[in-house]
Amino acid sequence: MTTQITYSLLRAAQAEAYADAADAMKTVVDGFEQSAVDLNHQIYQRLEDSWSGPAATAALSTIGTAVGDYQATLDYLGRFVGLLRSAYEGIADAQAYLNAAAGIAARNDWQIDDFGQTYPTLTPAPHNQAIVQQLYEEMNNSPDYAEMQDLIRRALSTAQAVNDQVASAMDDTEQYGQGKNWQTDAASSQASASAMEAKLEKSLIPTGADSSETAAWWSAFGKNGAAAQVQLIKDQPAAIGALNGLPATVRDKANRILLTGDINHDTQLQSTLTAQQKQVEAEINQLYASGKAVNPLAPNVPSLQLKALTDQLNSIETRLASVNGQLPALQMLQQNINMSGQPYSFEGRQVTMPPMYLLGFDTNDAGHAIVACGDPDTAKNVCVYVPGLNTSSNNTHFQYDIQHTQNMTLAADKDSGANDTATIIWLGYNAPQFDVASANFSPDVVSTDDATAAVANLTSFINSLRVTNPHINNYTLLGHSYGSLVVGETAKASHLPVDNIVLVGSPGTSANSADQLNIDPSHVWAGTASDDPVARLQWFGPAPTSAGFGANQFTVNATGGGFPMGQHGEYFDVTGNNANNDYGDSSLTNIGYIISGHTDKVQLVHSAGPIWQPPQSIPSPSTQVPSTPSHQTPSPQP
Numbered sequence: 001m002t003t004q005i006t007y008s009l010l011r012a013a014q015a016e017a018y019a020d021a022a023d024a025m026k027t028v029v030d031g032f033e034q035s036a037v038d039l040n041h042q043i044y045q046r047l048e049d050s051w052s053g054p055a056a057t058a059a060l061s062t063i064g065t066a067v068g069d070y071q072a073t074l075d076y077l078g079r080f081v082g083l084l085r086s087a088y089e090g091i092a093d094a095q096a097y098l099n100a101a102a103g104i105a106a107r108n109d110w111q112i113d114d115f116g117q118t119y120p121t122l123t124p125a126p127h128n129q130a131i132v133q134q135l136y137e138e139m140n141n142s143p144d145y146a147e148m149q150d151l152i153r154r155a156l157s158t159a160q161a162v163n164d165q166v167a168s169a170m171d172d173t174e175q176y177g178q179g180k181n182w183q184t185d186a187a188s189s190q191a192s193a194s195a196m197e198a199k200l201e202k203s204l205i206p207t208g209a210d211s212s213e214t215a216a217w218w219s220a221f222g223k224n225g226a227a228a229q230v231q232l233i234k235d236q237p238a239a240i241g242a243l244n245g246l247p248a249t250v251r252d253k254a255n256r257i258l259l260t261g262d263i264n265h266d267t268q269l270q271s272t273l274t275a276q277q278k279q280v281e282a283e284i285n286q287l288y289a290s291g292k293a294v295n296p297l298a299p300n301v302p303s304l305q306l307k308a309l310t311d312q313l314n315s316i317e318t319r320l321a322s323v324n325g326q327l328p329a330l331q332m333l334q335q336n337i338n339m340s341g342q343p344y345s346f347e348g349r350q351v352t353m354p355p356m357y358l359l360g361f362d363t364n365d366a367g368h369a370i371v372a373c374g375d376p377d378t379a380k381n382v383c384v385y386v387p388g389l390n391t392s393s394n395n396t397h398f399q400y401d402i403q404h405t406q407n408m409t410l411a412a413d414k415d416s417g418a419n420d421t422a423t424i425i426w427l428g429y430n431a432p433q434f435d436v437a438s439a440n441f442s443p444d445v446v447s448t449d450d451a452t453a454a455v456a457n458l459t460s461f462i463n464s465l466r467v468t469n470p471h472i473n474n475y476t477l478l479g480h481s482y483g484s485l486v487v488g489e490t491a492k493a494s495h496l497p498v499d500n501i502v503l504v505g506s507p508g509t510s511a512n513s514a515d516q517l518n519i520d521p522s523h524v525w526a527g528t529a530s531d532d533p534v535a536r537l538q539w540f541g542p543a544p545t546s547a548g549f550g551a552n553q554f555t556v557n558a559t560g561g562g563f564p565m566g567q568h569g570e571y572f573d574v575t576g577n578n579a580n581n582d583y584g585d586s587s588l589t590n591i592g593y594i595i596s597g598h599t600d601k602v603q604l605v606h607s608a609g610p611i612w613q614p615p616q617s618i619p620s621p622s623t624q625v626p627s628t629p630s631h632q633t634p635s636p637q638p
Contacts, residue, residue, distance in 0.1 A: 214245030374422030388481025411592030508540030
């Protein structure tokens with residue numbers, strides 16, 4: 001049902017508002033249309049010409065669909081521009097008729113009321129009815145009156161037609177999509193354009209492709225200009241930061257955006273929750289002061305108001321505790337990755353920290369992070385370090401894991417005499433968590449589930465480094481604690497493109513022997529401290545340091561540590577902290593030799609040897625009693 005247009009409604013209508021709305025939407029449509037042209041010609045066509053493979057086919061198909069959606073939205077908004085233009089022109093014409101009619105009325109000293117009725121001006125009002133009748137007859141018989149009435153009729157008719165057209169269009173969902181919500185659509189059209197841009201950008205990213213295809217895509221995308229790559233990093237940091245096969249500098253930029261965003265969010269949330277906490281506490285105190293904190297009929301029972309406020313306070317404090325725990329960890333992570341080029345004390349001397357890269361980051365579950373010390377795209381020696389139990393980027397203790405990474409890079413560089421090492425801590429999986437102080441162990445600690453779930457991600461990451469840096473001379477995969485199980489499960493699943501596997505403080509790798517890791521056992525290295533309770537557990541198979549496992553066992557000489565973890569966390573400390581010259585080189589020194597490729601310098605407890613084989617079964621002795629000659633006692637002679 002449409003609105004009936006009256007003289008007063010038409011007179012009050014603001015035709016310019018329709019024109020302004022049409023102009024504003026036309027600006028959005030023009031920008032939208034240009035984006036569609038750019039997407040199709042500058043991105044889609046060029047990628048189609050320079051990018052191939054399964055990921056390219058899938059991505060270009062998605063982009064093609066998105067271009068169709070883009071065009072549909074463009075058509076939808078364009079129809080509104082036409083509709084608003086038509087409404088403006090129709091109402092402007094109708095009001096022009098009305099203005100002309102008003103001019104005739106003014107010339108003849110007539111008045112038009114809100115309903116479009118015309119009266120002769122009677123001032124002062126005549127007392128003679130005959131005079132009034134004569135004035136009306138003169139007005140009705142005037143040619144001007146007939147023209148004026150025609151103009152008013154045409155004005156109202158034109159305005160009514162415009163109103164009916166707009167109302168009918170709003171009910172045509174095929175043409176105008178949201179129907180009567182068109183005003184809301186018009187107001188949010190710019191947001192819709194931005195959302196469509198984000199959707200199209202995301203469809204460009206070859207999520208799930210192998211590293212070679214991803215590298216080819218990024219190179220092809222770069223042919224459209226570096227500005228396109230910069231914009232994609234800015235708009236889609238989570239997707240870009242997690243993409244194996246991209247340069248370390250690209251992933252680092254994207255993940256730093258994510259980290260900064262999370263820090264800013266948590267900082268604001270901390271401030272908001274603290275203010276809420278103080279407010280609720282004040283309300284509780286006021287409740288006590290007013291005597292309304294308890295039930296008047298049962299003085300020992302809190303009132304409903306107090307219970308509601310207490311529940312609210314508990315909820316706020318729970319959320320605040322979570323933020324207070326996570327925010328310092330994120331800030332500390334940011335400080336650590338900002339150490340590039342800073343002075344650093346290593347083994348009693350000042351060195352310059354190699355460049356730091358944030359290759360992966362999120363706060364899901366206990367948090368995940370991939371941090372490189374040294375440039376993995378140019379380094380000759382690369383080590384991927386998989387940490388173990390209780391590792392979490394949402395905890396401030398993660399700074400020590402980053403320090404281990406830095407120490408290994410510096411130890412290897414010291415041995416090689418050049419800055420040609422990159423060590424990467426890969427926390428791309430959910431490490432089992434437990435409370436050391438209360439010895440509250442999660443069942444995950446004794447399960448292989450987390451390690452098995454990590455295999456695909458770790459394999460992809462290891463393979464990707466050979467794509468981004470095909471000139472690696474010596475490639476090492478190192479697992480510590482539960483991380484050695486992750487390494488074992490991953491190595492068993494395929495032939496990894498690494499030169500050495502190092503297992504430190506291992507509770508077992510799920511492999512019975514070194515040769516099950518799909519690498520020459522002479523390139524498998526294991527170290528265990530004498531006071532390492534985790535390594536003694538052997539939850540996941542035989543100790544890699546046992547002679548029968550078939551790996552090289554190197555000296556560790558970790559000292560320090562205390563109950564309950566002993567020396568489990570001391571393997572990557574500098575020489576001055578964990579060396580005991582009575583027992584050979586420190587674990588960090590030996591690990592540095594392995595990473596730098598100087599394995600001849602590694603001090604061993606024993607070298608890789610024959611894999612232990614169970615003894616062959618010995619036939620059981622026969623249970624049959626052999627026959628023996630009978631010895632008869634001779635009868636006595638008579």
